[in-house]
Amino acid sequence: xxxxxxxxxxxxxxxxxxxxxxxxxxxxxxxxxxxxxxxxxxxxxxxxxxxxxxxxxxxxxxxxxxxxxxxxxxxxxxxxxxxxxxxxxxxxxxxxxxxxxxxxxxxxxxxxxxxxxxxxxxxxxxxxxxxxxxxxxxxxxxxxxxxxxxxxxxxxxxxxxxxxxxxxxxxxxxxxxxxxxxxxxxxxxxxxxxxxxxxxxxxxxxxxxxxxxxxxxxxxxxxxxxx
Amino acid sequence: xxxxxxxxxxxxxxxxxxxxxxxxxxxxxxxxxxxxxxxxxxxxxxxxxxxxxxxxxxxxxxxxxxxxxxxxxxxxxxxxxxxxxxxxxxxxxxxxxxxxxxxxxxxxxxxxxxxxxxxxxxxxxxxxxxxxxxxxxxxxxxxxxxxxxxxxxxxxxxxxxxxxxxxxxxxxxxxxxxxxxxxxxxxxxxxxxxxxxxxxxxxxxxxxxxxxxxxxxxxxxxxxxxxxxxxxxxxxxxxxxxxxxxxxxxxxxxxxxxxxxxxxxxxxx
Numbered sequence: 189x190x191x192x193x194x195x196x197x198x199x200x201x202x203x204x205x206x207x208x209x210x211x212x213x214x215x216x217x218x219x220x221x222x223x224x225x226x227x228x229x230x231x232x233x234x235x236x237x238x239x240x241x242x243x244x245x246x247x248x249x250x251x252x253x254x255x256x257x258x259x260x261x262x263x264x265x266x267x268x269x270x271x272x273x274x275x276x277x278x279x280x281x282x283x284x285x286x287x288x289x290x291x292x293x294x295x296x297x298x299x300x301x302x303x304x305x306x307x308x309x310x311x312x313x314x315x316x317x318x319x320x321x322x323x324x325x326x327x328x329x330x331x332x333x334x335x336x337x338x339x340x341x342x343x344x345x346x347x348x349x350x351x352x353x354x355x356x357x358x359x360x361x362x363x364x365x366x367x368x369x370x371x372x373x374x375x376x377x378x379x380x381x382x383x384x385x386x387x388x389x390x391x392x393x394x395x396x397x398x399x400x401x402x403x404x405x406x407x408x409x410x411x412x413x414x415x
Numbered sequence: 416x417x418x419x420x421x422x423x424x425x426x427x428x429x430x431x432x433x434x435x436x437x438x439x440x441x442x443x444x445x446x447x448x449x450x451x452x453x454x455x456x457x458x459x460x461x462x463x464x465x466x467x468x469x470x471x472x473x474x475x476x477x478x479x480x481x482x483x484x485x486x487x488x489x490x491x492x493x494x495x496x497x498x499x500x501x502x503x504x505x506x507x508x509x510x511x512x513x514x515x516x517x518x519x520x521x522x523x524x525x526x527x528x529x530x531x532x533x534x535x536x537x538x539x540x541x542x543x544x545x546x547x548x549x550x551x552x553x554x555x556x557x558x559x560x561x562x563x564x565x566x567x568x569x570x571x572x573x574x575x576x577x578x579x580x581x582x583x584x585x586x587x588x589x590x591x592x593x594x595x596x597x598x599x600x601x602x603x604x605x606x607x608x609x610x611x612x613x614x615x616x617x618x619x620x621x622x623x624x625x626x627x628x629x630x631x632x633x634x635x636x637x638x639x640x641x642x643x644x645x646x647x648x649x650x651x652x653x654x655x656x657x658x659x660x661x662x663x664x665x666x667x668x669x670x671x672x673x674x675x676x677x678x679x680x681x682x683x684x
Contacts, residue, residue: 301610303572304565321568321608339608 194219198311202237202264209243217256224260230327230346234309237264287311287329287347302326302340311347322362328352355386355399369394417525420532421550425566427537429558430587433627435534436464437642440632441649443498447529450489450499454546455536456511459503466630467492467500476504479516485523509541514548521549539573547574553582554614559589559600568609583614585648590619591662615648617641618662
């Protein structure tokens, strides 16, 4: 396995960036840029603490790198440190690719309604005990459950896990995103679903269907395809 | 000890100033000592709606800057016993006052009045922060339009993060005929989204425009539907249990029949 020039790893403190000792600065920048692009919605607007590990940089290179990261996020603290002593301590590349605690993993509980202008953001699963109103956003690395009406934007699997789901007692989102898939409410008259529904990705499509057996089976609907 | 109530909405033009003027006047008619504060510095309107524009000598900014005493700036409304206005400055802007100064001012006014109503400017910036700083309670005004409800929702969120949870809601300018045709959001839809307690519903009423232009609050007119709604709201603020006005009086048997059929048709589509 050839070592990647740049590897991202999310930690409790923020984002650790492992950089190969022998990588050229151009390669590092282009690799970091493509990774940041793919994670753009995840980082967007969030304040992130950065720790660079590995290759040493001179001050000019450091500022170039920070400039690049600043395009995608608000930078919190920055630290440049030496590489871990042993090669094994480098995380494997797919480690950060997505939050994989879909079946069982960390979760954040939000009490009360997420109103317009509020944004809930968490790396794991999110449970909202209340509504999500239009203009409100819920972004999770894992699943999103809304124990109320979902009228705003929900983005599950924001770090790329396409097996994440969005479930709500009343699913009427402005926009629904799961991993790289995005759908919006159909034009025209809005129908209020009388039963709880779940949205997930099957094959190449984002599917919305009731999750209680025997309820509204005939109303099962397949929405738009991949964007 | 009085109560400070801020009247806010987020969106402009939904009737904050009219609401402030009418509730204030109605409370004064109920025998309470009331002061209305216009917090919309630089775009003052409350004095015009109250018909007190030509009596302004000192204003809110003069008070907080110590140019005059509080008593000098308060304009006593001679028509209604116990009603006072603290006008905004027109030549300054929102940054002329700080939230701390507003807080101090409200504390002082609380000693002398039963109700202090603050007319909040539109927006969520400095003016809004000033207006809510000293408030004990908030009233959110909205109209049954999607954009106004969206803004009201944002405002309710901001109020909650500023220690003013559970504001009361006034749905202004409701047109029953449009609701019946399905062209306007009805009250239930609005409350369902916002999830707060309803303080009152004010029907759309042409007389409001006339009375605002004349500087005579609509609550003084017995024939005005909106005036009646504001009188009810004032009574509810005083703790009375007043049922919502029946705005559907003109619904006949034929209307009900039509509604029934149009409802059925909708489901088929």
